[in-house]
Amino acid sequence: MSRLTSRTALITGAASGIGLAVASRFAREGARVVIADRDSGAARTAAESITAESGPGTARAVTVDIADEAAVESAFAELAAADWTPDVVIANAGVQLFGQDAKIAEVDLEVWQRTVDVNLTGTFLTVKHAVRSMLATGGGSIVITGSPTGLSGEGNDFTAYATTKAGLHGLTRTVAAAYAADGIRVNAVIPAYTETPLVTTISDDPEERSAIVSRIPLGRAGTPQDVEGIMVFLASDDSAFATGSLFAVDGGMTAL
């Protein structure tokens, strides 16, 4: 368990769900991890529990709202000043506004805007400043968390969310092509329905939950731990020849 020794990884949205599982696993694989989240209390708690598990100096928390460019820029500056410049950035933070995001005729502009601000603009800002930082240090690996809703009409009940995720798949390819020669790789991971605090609206509703699980060939919901392995692969040199690709970890959902 030391595939990420001497790496420093910044993970947005790491105070909860998929990001938290990935951060804990990265620390167990030998990386130093930065828990970057707008929820400062939860980010601190996550960093403390990872430090307790993986040892002193393995995790630190940074409070950042990824939709705020000044905050993103200052997070990277703070890490550089502390000699924690990341060579891996997992652009994972995102929102899905259950009960408000819907089929397009029912979507308020404000709901659209809030979703775009975090998922699309926030990820754009995370990746922009990750690339600037990696250009200065000689390269690195960036992974964006996408979604099956951005691949097909699967997410038609969530117009804003699905559209932002489709945009992120495009961002992955565009940035990968632009910076491959600089040693910066960019890939996306596409989890299917994964039980985290984001989707409690679904997991608390047995009928909706089983309707979704019935569309997953492996016959179960994903867990945050299901996403860890592909993230370790993409963060490590094992994936040295992979860039601009979308990797589904979805129990076969997008194969249908």
Ligand SMILES: NC(=O)c1ccc[n+]([C@@H]2O[C@H](COP(=O)([O-])OP(=O)(O)OC[C@H]3O[C@@H](n4cnc5c(N)ncnc54)[C@H](O)[C@@H]3O)[C@@H](O)[C@H]2O)c1
């Ligand atoms: N859970 C799923 O079924 C599923 C499926 C496909 C993709 N995803 C994607 O995975 C990613 C992680 O989702 P999750 O399920 O772990 O959700 P989660 O709600 O458990 O965690 C999301 C984290 O992001 C943080 N966050 C939200 N907005 C932020 C902002 N503006 N700035 C900084 N931090 C912010 C939250 O505080 C939270 O800690 C998201 O991009 C989501 O769209 C989730």
